[in-house]
Amino acid sequence: MSKLVCKRCVLDSDIPGIEINKETGFCHFCETYVPISSQEKEQYLNRIEELFKKYSGRGNYDVIFALSGGKDSSYTLYKLKKDYPFLKTLAVQFDNGFISDYAIINAKKICEISGCDYFKLTIEKKVLYELFRKAAESYDEFPKFAKYRASDICNICISIIKQKLIEQAIVQKAPFIVFAFTAGQSPNPIINLPSNFIQWSRNLFEKQLQKIGVDDRDEQFIIKNEVIKNIGDIAPSILHPLCLWEYSEDKVLETIVQLGWKPPALEDSNSTNCTLNSFACYNHLEKYGFHPYTFDIAGLVRSGEMSREDGLEKLQQELSQPLIDDAAKKLDIKINKPQKILL
C-alpha cells in the first residue's frame, strides 16, 4: 500500500503506530487534536504569574532554567526575565560533550543580558561518549512514546537534563524548573512533580539506562537518592511558558539576534547548538526509517506554529555529513553508508 501523509501535519502511514483515516485524510493525532484556546493560554499565564508571586523568594533561586544556548531557550530566558524581572534564575547549560562553542558564548551572553546566574553542568567526555555510543547501538530499547518523539541519543540527553535539573531545583530549593518547549513539543504548560513521582521517574530512567547496558552506580545521570530524601515540603513544578506565547521561528531569531545572539555556522537545520544532532538523526533514520523530528515538526504544524510546507521541507533537508563523521569518530562508531542522507 502506498504511503499516506496526513493532510494537516507531516505524519505518515509508514511510521509505526500512525494511522491515517482514509476518509478525512487526517492522522489519529490530528483527528483528536484540540488546541489550547487563546483564553486558556491567558488563564495558564495568569496561573503561572500567581505561582511565581506566591512561591518566589523562598529558596536560593526561584527558577532553574534549562538553557541549551539554542534559539528557543535563549529567547525564552530573555522573555521570561523581561516579563518577570523579579525571578532569581539559575540557567543551567548541559555540556554533553558536543555543544558548539557558539552555544556556550550565546548562553553566557543571554544570561548576562537577562541578569541570570550561569552554571555549566559537565560530565567527563569519555563517560558521555560511552553512554551515547550505547544509545546509538541499542535497538528498540526505548518506550514507543519516547522513541517516536526523539532519537535514542536525544532521549538519553534530555533525560539527563531533566534528572539533573530536578536535582538542582531540590538542592537550591527552587520551586520552578523552566524548559523552552514549544506547543508542538509539550502540550502541558504546567507540570507538578510530586516527590513520589520524582522517585518513580528516577527509577524508570535508571532501568532505561540498564536496558542499554549502562549501570549508573555513581548517579552521574540520574537524580541522587540522597537528594530526593531531602526534598522539602514543596516539590518543584515544571513550566513551559514558550508554548503559551505567540511563536514563530523568524520572530524568535529576529529578537535574539538583535540582542547579540550569534547564529551558529552549523549545517544542521534542526539544531543550532548541538554537534551530535546530525549523527543522532542519521542513527535514528538508519535504525527506524523515519526522521526523529517528524513528531516534533508535526506538532508545530498542527498547532499552527509552522506551515505544513515548511515542515515537510525541513524533514527533507540533508543532514550534515561532516558533523555525522565527526560524531561517529568521537563515539567510535563505524558509519555503514557514508553518503548524504535524504528521506
Add this chain to the structure above:
Amino acid sequence: MEQIKNDILDYLKNNSFMEREKTIDDSDSLTQNGILDSIGLLELIDYICERYSIEIPEDMLTPENFDSLRGITNLITRLAK
C-alpha cells in the same frame, strides 16, 4: 469498570504510538512494555484528573496505581465515587 478501562485504552491509542491492534493484559506494565515513559505518565495523570474531575493524592502516585490498566481503573473507581 470496563468503560473506564476502554476509555484509558482509547487514550493510550490516540495519544501514544501504541498500535491499534495491540492488546495488553490488565496487569501488564505500561512502562516496561514500552507504551509510556515518565512524560507520558504525567500527561496520562493530567488527562485522568480532567476527564474524571478528580484530584489524585500524592501518596497514590505509585507504580501500583498507574503502571497498569487494572491499577488505573481501580484508582479512578475509588476516587470518582
